[in-house]
Amino acid sequence: MADGVSPAMESLDILNVLRLLPHRYPFLLVDRIVEIDGDNSAIGIKNVTVNEPHFMGHFPERPVMPGVLIIEAMAQTAGAICIQHAKQIKPSVVYFLTIENAKFRKPVVPGDRMEIHVKKVKQRGMIWKFACEAIVDGGKVAEAMISALLSAEEPE
Template sequence: MTDVAEVKLPVDVQRIAKMLPHRYPFLLVDRVTEFEAGKRVRAIKNVTFNEPFFTGHFPDHPVMPGVLVIEAMAQASGLLTQLTVGEENKTNQIFYLVRVDKARFSRTVVPGDQLVMDITHKRSIRNMGLYECRATVDGKEVASAEILCAAPEVKA
C-alpha cells in the first residue's frame, strides 16, 4: 500500500489519464485534491457548457445526466484504488462497474458547477471493491450511491 506522503497532491488530469483508461469525452474526473491510502479520496469534475452531453440533455435546460454523475464517482473510486497501489505500480488491469446500490439524486448538476466527489472504500472482496460515494456542488449533496467495481477474473 502506498504511503500518503508519497502521493503528491493535487493529482492533475495528466496523471489521472495515466491511471484510468477513459478518454474524452468520457474522462469525468479533472483533479484529485485529497487522498488517504486505502480509505478515501476527494476528486472534482468541473462541469462546463462545452460538455458534449448538454447538446441533447436538454437543449433549453442543460442538466448533467445522473448516470454520468454515477460514472464520475466510479472513476473517482478507480483512482482511489490506483493511488493506493501506487502510480508507479499501476497495472493495465481494467475494473468494471458491476453494481450500483442506493443511488439517490437530490439536485441537478448544470454548467458552471464543480462536482466534488467524496469516495470511501468500504471493503474488498476477491477482485472487487465496494465504495460509498457522495457528490456535492457548493457543499450540497447532488447524488450518492454504493458502487461495486470488479476486475474480470483471469481464466487459466
C-alpha cells in the same frame, strides 16, 4: 500503517489521472483528484462546462448533467484510487459491478464544480465497494454505493 499514523494525503493532477484511467474525452469525468487517503478515500473534482456534448440533448433549453454521468464520475474517482493502490497486480481494467441506492437530490448544471467523495466500505480480494457522494457548493447532489472488480487480464 503499523504505527497508526496516516500517510500524507496525495493528490493527482489531470496528467496523473490520465496515466491511471483509460477514459478519454468525452468520457473522462474527473479533472483532478485533490485528496487521496491511501486506498481508503478520495475526493475528485469535475468542473462541469456547457461545452460537454451531452448538454446538446440533455436538455438544450435547460442543461442538466445526466445522473448516469454523475455515477460514472464516482466510479472513475473510485477506480483511480483502486488502481493507484493495487500496483502489485498492475490491473489492466476495472469493471463496474454494482450501483446500489443511487439518489439524485439536485440538478448539476454547467458552471458547477462537483466534488466527488468516495470512501472504501469493503474490499475482498480484487472486489472493492465504495460509498460515494457528489457535492456542489457544500450541498449533496447525489449519492450511491458502487462496487468494482480490478482485473489483471487483458480485455478481449
